[in-house]
Amino acid sequence: MKQLILLDSEAVNALAHRSHPKHAKAVSQAQLIATRRTRRHEFNVAVPVSVRVEAGWDRAASEWTFANRFRIADIALDGAAVDAAARIRARTGASVTDAHLGAAIQLAAADHVTVITSDPGDMRAVASGTRIVVIPI
């Protein structure tokens, strides 16, 4: 079973920065994913590029080294994702980053999508009926 884990900007910052109050929680999730990957669970972790912008994640900057090493993929905002995000934003009034997360949820080529987020309600709204697991950070 393919499982996609999406992070919002709060989750990105929590994982990346040791001083973040939720760093321990983010590391626990990362450790669990790493352990399950060694048991052949097919987990992929990804971040929409607009979330990276909001979080200030510059892959060239040294303060992001820890997050960079985690093999977290970028999800581009192009093609069908733009259209899907625009529809979500028009329907829900969500921010651009949340709409992009919603598009990523809807277009995911995975059996199961989990979102680690500081806004569980917003994520359920932009998921637009797509079944997701929401982990509050």
Place this chain on the structure above:
Amino acid sequence: MTREEAIDRLNELLDSTDAATVNTSMRLPHALRDAAALAVQEFGVAPSTTVMTANALRSMLEAVAMQAVLDLHYTEYPETRPSLADLAVAAAELDEHPLASQPDVIRRYAREIVERHPNASPEDVLLWADARRYREARQAKEAA
């Protein structure tokens, strides 16, 4: 090569888009090679044994890279290493366990299980929690 350099080089190689292939001198047990060929031919698990082998190797290397990053982090900052209870709470959230919203209860069961099973996994904690709650519910029913 330092551990940091090894992690960065591993990630760099895994991210490479170079599609060039190489014949390797890797030696596989006959039976394993034949099993792989059978799995491809009869169960369609991959387009070829080469693809299956490469995918399995990539998957394992990505897991190794991720764990190496965490291990390095724990070496530098030991206080960031999650406890069994932390991991059990994380597993409950990821797996939508009924106790996911009650981390304190999970932590209590984590403390209980390590008394008998010091090497318990996060999943063991949740199974223990299920068993304990089932027993408590049954006792309450019988008492009523």
